[in-house]
Amino acid sequence: MGAERWNQKGNEIFSKEALNKMRSPEKLDLAMSITTPIGWMGLIAVGAMVFAIVVWSVFGSFTVKADGMGMIMDSSGISTVYALSGGTVDEIYVHSGEKVEKGELIAHVNMAQEDAATRMAQYAPELAVSSREAATRVHEFDSRRYQKESAEYIYSPYDGTVDEILVGEGSIVSNGMPLIHVRIDGGRENFKGVLYIPVDKGKRVEKGQTIQLAPNGVDVSQTGSLLGTVRSVSQYPVTTRYMQKVLGNEQLAQWIISSQQSSVMEVNFDLVRDPGSESGYLWTSSVGVHKPITAGSFCRGSIIIERQPPIQKVFYKLSQWLRGR
Structure with missing residues (x-):
């Protein structure tokens, strides 16, 4: 009777959890939790990242x-129109961006010295002492006049578009000096x-x-x-x-x-x-x-x-x- 009373009292003093802990204080009978699902997800993510880096380092560039x-x-590109003799540019007949045709007049160069020489040659036949000398001087005058006209009138040698005008009216130019850039049509x-x-x-x-x-x-x-x-x-x-x-x-x-x-x-x-x-x-x-x-x-x-x-x-x-x- 006394023992039963003591057992009932003991049961009231110690809870069931406390008694279980006393029986197995190290919990050797329970499975140990090494990691959580979130930890596994993080480990997989890191592994995938490392694998991707390795693959990229080998196959990337x-x-x-x-x-x-x-x-x-x-x-066809760009071509340059040059002065054929020295003189002063007194007329430019085109502007940048304008279409030009082959043989079109684009500028005029005033050749003052050549004008004087041509005028002198004009009167040379009258001063000749013989018909042969007169014929020679006429030929010389015609040749000089042709050269002058060919040099002072500048024509476009191409079909194209005026890309850039390199000189202005009144500019003094010399033989071979670039005057105008023409962008050639074609192609x-x-x-x-x-x-x-x-x-x-x-x-x-x-x-x-x-x-x-x-x-x-x-x-x-x-x-x-x-x-x-x-x-x-x-x-x-x-x-x-x-x-x-x-x-x-x-x-x-x-x-x-x-x-x-x-x-x-x-x-x-x-x-x-x-x-x-x-x-x-x-x-x-x-x-x-x-x-x-x-x-x-x-x-x-x-x-x-x-x-x-x-x-x-x-x-x-x-x-x-x-x-x-």
Whole structure:
């Protein structure tokens, strides 16, 4: 009777959980929880990230690009009309952007000294002492007059568009001095262009490489880049005077040189045709409005000259570090 009372009292003093803890204080009979489901998810995410980095380091690539500036032109290019003799420009019959035809009069040069010589030759036959001498002097006068007229009237030797007028009315010119740049018509179905790239990277550009171009006034973030292929690369750096002759603009040539802060190589390229495009040429993106390309458009271009797996770059840097120790 007394024992039963004591057991009932003991049961009231110790709870069931306390008694279980006393029986197995180390809980060796229970399974241990190593991690939670959230922990497993985090571990899987980290593992996937590490795997992706390894795959990218082997199969991905770092690219080295050669960037340059230049111009898109038609295949016929720009030609220069020169003065045929010395004198004063008293008339210019065309203006920049005007269409001209072959044989059209574009300027007149007043040759004052030649005028005086021609007038003197005009009276020479009257002073001749014989008929043979008179005939000779008549021929001399006709020849001098023809040469004068041929030299003082400047005609366009091409069908094209006046790109730039290099002199003004009243300017004094000498024989062989450039007067007008004419952009020759013809070949407009096949545009070409030039890029000027710093010499340190220009030497690594090769024929056939792809160029991504951004013509002036085009937002490449909306339309993508215009595509071209390298046709040739100059063997040596080009001079500002040579660039001026190619581009037809002295200020543009000087600006490109100053912007690149280096000697430059000339890269000639052709645009890639795409009959299905509104512009007639291939772009990196099919979205956006691709307006027709016009000759004389300034452009920036980029050429990938090297692709290298990231892991190769890591090994290269590591070997440099080890050699430096």
